[in-house]
Amino acid sequence: MKVTIGNPAHKGTQENVKDHFSDNHSTNHYCPVTDVIDRISDKWSVHTIIMLGKSDKLRFGELKKGIHGISQRMLTVTLKHLERDGLLTRTVYPQIPPKVEYQLTDLGRSLLGQLVSLSEWAAENMNQVLRAREDYILKNE
Amino acid sequence: MKVTIGNPAHKGTQENVKDHFSDNHSTNHYCPVTDVIDRISDKWSVHTIIMLGKSDKLRFGELKKGIHGISQRMLTVTLKHLERDGLLTRTVYPQIPPKVEYQLTDLGRSLLGQLVSLSEWAAENMNQVLRAREDYILKNE
């Protein structure tokens, strides 16, 4: 079987899948795939990165206002995680009232590229997914 | 909704981000990004898709054995979700003992491409992330 990949920049995909799979499941050692999944498994992280990808620098309040539905606490936690992982920088201006700006690092922007690619996939294929769900419901009743 | 098609790589990223951002946060309507995030936010889904991407067709037991750490229940739930969303097919062979085979659909394989790309990003950049974490720890003590 041959896997057809949309991104021509990567060759030998089948082997890569195998490699990553081996890394994931054959040992109990550190697994980069699991790690990155853990990072983006939190939807707030994804929304935050995409948000910063749009606007370069943003303040805490701007992020809170822009990311629909996020609580103050989760925004704080999310930003701390992303900063810890080197995906964004946190700049504090020592003034009253406080001002803090967040900005993607180069690393963060490279991940942004992946997430945009993923969101494009979502936009292109969501109709198929929705139709599959309808068929599934019809089939099981 | 307009989406820029083609190799996403890193060109034109800013504009695409803006489009998707508008879709995501400016309205309360259906959001494909949130939807796809919900799908891959579950690490078992990702592992399952990658697993199937490696081996074409797999039986329940083979998946269970291959995906390290997954429980029977979560594998069942995960497979049901993926089938419902049209990402894989479930083929039952009416025999005793039962035999069920799972296989990615074309849609599933196209998502596999995205996930492989993401895992490649993870493999290439995990060292930077790990170093950032160490620095973060050192900085905060």
Place this chain on the structure above:
DNA sequence: CTGGATCCGCGATGATACTG
């Protein structure tokens, strides 16, 4: 062999109140 059904603990998350 391939699940379905049930119970349940725990971590993630939201809400709220408070602070420099």
Place this chain on the structure above:
DNA sequence: CAGTATCATCGCGGATCCAG
């Protein structure tokens, strides 16, 4: 403005038992 601290909840996911 930009958080911190605390509490309550709620759903994910593991364990277990059962069935076709």
